[in-house]
Amino acid sequence: MTRRLTLVGLGPGDPELVTAQAVRALNEADYFLVADKTGQHPGTADLIAMREAICARHVTGAWRLVHVPDPERDRAGPADYTGAVRDWHEARAEAFEQALLDNPGDAAVLVWGDPALYDSAIRVADRIAERARVDITVDVVPGLSSIQLLAAHHRLVLNTIGGPITITTGRRLLHDAATHDNLVVLLDGALTCRQLPELSAWRIWWGANLGSSDEQLVAGNLDEVADRIWSRRTAAKQSRGWVMDTYLLRRAGSLERRS
Ligand SMILES: C[S@@+](CC[C@H](N)C(=O)[O-])C[C@H]1O[C@@H](n2cnc3c(N)ncnc32)[C@H](O)[C@@H]1O
Incomplete structure (x- = not known):
């Protein structure tokens, strides 16, 4: 019988969101699946606990969480970055597939x-479906992203007037900032x-651990x-064992230039 695998976006941590x-x-869902990185990063136990708090708050009746140990990923900056990520997705697909084989019923992945x-759940689920060892249909439920929370808590419009936004990673920033002014x-x-x-050419709106009790917000001229x-x-990471941060960088004057 075909089973349902639903990838549920939970938002960036706050049960209210x-x-x-x-x-x-x-x-x-009959049970929930969560990628468990505590083997490599003990601090991430808190991130699982935050998902559990969301389930406890919103699920009526009993619920069950199945931890899927996350495969080790080559973080040493492999020459073939895309290939390394693809291998990691394949290893993740195998781990989630095994969890589905071990646990009958409909599953929801807590994303x-x-x-x-920037999440592998959709690619991993597609791979599980392609491998066809488990008969599943895959659905996606969107969640609020950290970017939306960053914008709301800074009372920001992400785009300049009529202008584009580039969403990128720290890994690509120096390259992308050479040709984009709103990232x-x-x-x-x-x-x-x-x-x-040129730090003085940029303004920044930064947020860490958005939606958690120790959320941090700073905005200003980047050089300052x-x-x-x-x-x-650094302090947020020390106090909680993990930190996740997101920021908007805008070249000074770019809003005015477009208006
Ligand atoms: C693997 S990506 C996942 C992004 C996630 N799917 C989303 O919609 O926000 C992880 C990155 O998202 C950002 N992030 C996720 N949660 C965050 C939070 N609560 N506060 C600030 N940044 C967060 C950080 O840049 C972090 O390195």
Whole structure:
């Protein structure tokens, strides 16, 4: 019999930010699957606990969480980055497939934020369907992304007037900032914006652990606030064991130039 695998976007951590559709999907599933990175990063246990708090708040009746140990990923900056990520997705697909084989019924995968944004869940689910060892249909329920929370908590419009936004990663920032003047940056453990050639040319709106009890927000001219952001980031990581941050970088004057 065909089983349902629903990839449920839970938003960036705050139980108040879970959509009604996500709540319905959680309540319809027989159990939940979550990628467990605690083997490599013990601090991430808190991220699982935050998902559990969301389930406890929104699921009526008993629920069951199945931890899927996350395969080791080559983080040493492989020459073939895309190939390394593809291998990791394949290993993740095998791990989730095994969890589905071991646990009958309909499953929901608890996805952080929105599944469409820098998350492997959709690619992994497609791969499981292609491998055809488990008979599944895959559905996606969107969630609020960290970017939306960043914008709301800074009371920001992400785009300049009539202008584009580039969404990128810390890994690509120095390259992308050479040709774009309004960028949202994710996945940047090194706060790479500090290496831009001309810090005074940029404004930044930064947020860490958005939606959690120790959310951090800083905004200002990059040359003036970069050090403060780095020390807040370091302190957040020390106190909680993990930190996730997102920021908007805008070249000074670009809003006016477009208006
Ligand atoms: C693997 S991506 C997942 C993004 C997620 N799917 C989303 O919609 O936000 C992880 C990155 O998202 C950002 N992020 C996720 N949750 C966050 C939060 N609560 N506060 C700030 N940034 C967050 C950080 O840039 C982090 O490195």
